[in-house]
Amino acid sequence: MSVDTRHPEYADRAPEWKEMRDTSRGARAVKEEGETYLPMPSGYRAQGDGGTRMYGAYRIRAQFPEIVAPTVRGMIGVIHRTEAQIEMPDAMLGLWERATADGLALEAFHRRITSELLLTGRYSILADAASTGSELPFLAGYSAEALINWSADRDFYVLDESGLKREGFEWRDQKRFRVLQLVEGRYEVERYEGTEKEGDTLQPVAQGNKALDAIPFVVIGPLDLSVSPTEPPLIGVARAALAQYRLDADYRHQLYMSGQETLVIINGDAPEAIGAGVVITLHSGTGEDGKERTPDAKYVGPQGTGIEAHRTAIQDERENAVSAGARLFDSAKKAAESGEALKLRYAAQTATLTSIAQASAQGLEKALRFIAIMLGQDPMKVVVKPNLDFLDSTLDPQAATALVTMWQNGAISYATMYENLQRGEIASAERTAEEEQAQIDKEDVDSDPVEAGLLDRSA
Template sequence: MALDPTVQHPDYIEYQPVWKKCRDAKQGQRAIHKGGPLYLPKLAGQEDANYLKYVKRGNFFNATGRTIEAMIGLVMRKPMTVTVPPIMEPWMNDITLSDETLTDFAEGCLAEVLTVARGGIFVDMPEASDGVTVAQVEAQNIRPYLVQYQAESILYWKMGRINNRYQLIEVRLSEWYERPDGEKAQQVRQLLLSDGIYSQAIWQRPTDGAEWAVVQSITPLKAGTPFSEIPFYALSARKPTMDVVTPPIEALVDVNIAHYQNSADLENGAHIAGQPTPWVAGLQAEFDQSGNAVEKAIYIGSSTFLTFADPNTKVGFLQCGSEGFATLEKLMDRKQEQMAALGARMLAPEKKDAEAAQTHEIKRGGESSILSATCGVVERQLEKALQFAAEWMGIAGEISVELNRDFFPPNFTGADLTAWVAARQAGEISKETLFGVLKAAEWLPDDRTFEQEQDAIKEDGPPLGTLTDKPPAE
């Protein structure tokens, strides 16, 4: 029997529902509503039409998506620092050969790890025809490029020990391609390390239901020599590993969905209780000459006066009090506090009382450490991918990638500035030290050097108040 390349790793099967839950929560209300019973179970005996109304009344307070966006914003608020050989610098403006910069690519990797704690970076290169010249290679962009794969696309993987090194020996990646008839279909790119040689196999099915078959086999070469590693670099939370780990954001997602369920109950109850139901007691039925009951309409309205022959008839309205909703409102408030503690603190109202700066930093310490570790993983794997790309083209030189870890702007006030300037005027600190303070406080451009600042000051000419008609003192 032929190999089915779509067979999934056991960890993939276990975590796929978790990834979907986290992605839907990040996407927001539309995805949560579309999930239906997956996120909001039906009430006992509830008909489909009423259930759809029940779902639509629920409001999903998207703490998850805003938290992820805020964390990405904290990292990307300062430019990433990239060092590559000069010949590779133009690549950084289109690292995917699809008009995506390295910064955009890094931001996408960061978003994937923060959302599902899973992903991968693959290095590949277009095939060049035999006899192609160097000029043609450059003109046709025949160079290595990076591809990002989401968790759901990494179907299967296997690790093994080769030459006393534990490394990836197989990974299968789900992709889409266009058939001759114009229809989109799935294909699987199998990356293999066999006998120390890296190769690729592309699996496709000519028609739905047909057996999978290898339609292309590739052995990438560097100067005629095959590679001894698979250029696929796993993205994960806290450390780079092919092992699937629990997304750090999952705890927030669970509380976020529970908050949505409370909201649906509250809104549904308020809708029902907000429509008073009229009732009549003691009204005697009337009969016609044949003894059949006669239905009598009762009109309700401010301009209609109701009269009943039976003096025992009573009328009124049934209306639920609001006491039952107070518990739901308290539960929702409590869950918002929990979401704040789990990473969505920026969504909570600011406290009126001043909070000690040290306490404030300690509370944010857990978030910063997770975010810092995530940045470290993305940096390390991007460096490995770029190093492999450079090796493929025979390019030597330093390669490094550094994401911003200074997540929060410094608290530097006007009073602080006055104190530092006074210290400079008193000769207690140097001009260069004052420059460093202003730069750390982000009052000066991040890429400005002390020497550049001094040159700019000279170009500005003498400061105001120093111009005079008198000749300089001898």
């Protein structure tokens, strides 16, 4: 077995990932795939060139609806409308500004995770050691297509790191793979160029030269941290877009043909030219049977009876695309729905925005905890709380005043009040209740001229 062998579940989901990538890139990517997404009408193949020219015109006239990428961007905006609350040990604070090897900030990396989950339903993160001991470990993200093989026991992963490599002013494809595995309870890394192993096996360690007993690698899905790939959450939107594309091709072909009327000459000779400025003269004559033939000339063309039906079908597919995207917002329990019914409904439907936001945060949290272990820090001090308020929940002044009054009267705790102020986007999402109280105390001291040392209390 070669290092580039694909897991059977990878082969099963890869066509869906490609479908999502192509539809997200838009019309150019979809049309470049030719008959993969737009079959050639059977009548075209009877042409001398196999229908190449006619199919080319048929494909060019068709319009692909650009709805997948805007849907993904819109949902990212909804999920990350307010930043997630992330707590880390002080030794890890440098990750806020530089979380990845290419300098991506932590919040931007979090958005990338969510984007990939929406698009393909899978993303992986490796907590990787820096090249020098003085630097922080960093987070390396891998798309669904990059994780090509794995074990259900999470003790073996193969990552495809192939890509372009610059040589002077030119670029060439380079096949590279990384193998992560646990061998006798110890984390090991192997690198391959092509299918040949490159260099020695590495055994990354935590601070203090302590061996790692788990692979610092996290696989994230749209529902949880399961290693098995699932259906992309927005596959329904992509398929509706492709259905519109095929319907639009037939619709525009009918429009084109209905405008291409053909001149028919009855009982006369065909003219050398037709069009504006050309005069066509027809002469009556006698046929072979001796009977007089009356000449005639007329334009005939298709009736276009299916045009309206195609227009209706396209509108239906647009509604299907909207419905497919709207299902992600359906996270509320239906009225009078039992717990078992709710469980079955969620097992049968795709991911929701809530589950995607939670999985994205859980995956990031677990990856950051691996970095904490590598730095000799307490991993439980790493906490990532996602934003789950997807609609505008800003508190108005009256509601905020009522909330503070309830706290002052002892009806709720300070922590409860502060959590509601955070959800209402009044208090900072980046500070805990304790940190906010410390900030208040500091401002009280700074504003007191005695405490600030500007005035002698005994004076």
